[in-house]
Amino acid sequence: MTARIYQRPKNAMQSGKARTDEWVLEFVPAEAKRPDPLMGWAGSGDMQAQVVLTFADAAEAQAYADKYGIETRVAQTPPRRLKIQAYADNFR
Numbered sequence: 001m002t003a004r005i006y007q008r009p010k011n012a013m014q015s016g017k018a019r020t021d022e023w024v025l026e027f028v029p030a031e032a033k034r035p036d037p038l039m040g041w042a043g044s045g046d047m048q049a050q051v052v053l054t055f056a057d058a059a060e061a062q063a064y065a066d067k068y069g070i071e072t073r074v075a076q077t078p079p080r081r082l083k084i085q086a087y088a089d090n091f092r
Contacts, residue, residue, distance in 0.1 A: 001048065002028045005061045006075040025053040025061045025072070 005025050010017055027048040035042055055061040058074060065072045 001030075002071045002073070003065060004028060004073045004075060005058055005065070007058070007077040009077075021056075022054045023056070023058050023061045025055065025065065025070075027051055 003025050005023060007023050008020050010020050029044065029049045030046045031044050033042040033044045053061070053064070055064065062072065062074065064070075
């Protein structure tokens with residue numbers, strides 16, 4: 001059972017930064033999703049894929065994984081690069 005630990009990215013559709021300080025422990029899917037023969041919806045019998053745990057920092061998530069013997073991969077958050085420009089720059 002493997003899991004990945006990552007920090008939530010900022011939502012691209014909104015300007016807010018809510019819940020971006022949380023760290024998430026999410027299990028890697030054990031099997032591929034397949035279409036349901038009746039409805040055509042994608043799904044699988046993997047129940048671990050539904051489990052998403054949130055933590056205050058990466059150390060807490062790693063400690064939880066170590067306590068329960070879960071193999072993890074930690075994905076570090078890339079630094080944000082802001083492009084600062086003035087409105088007047090659109091008319092130059």
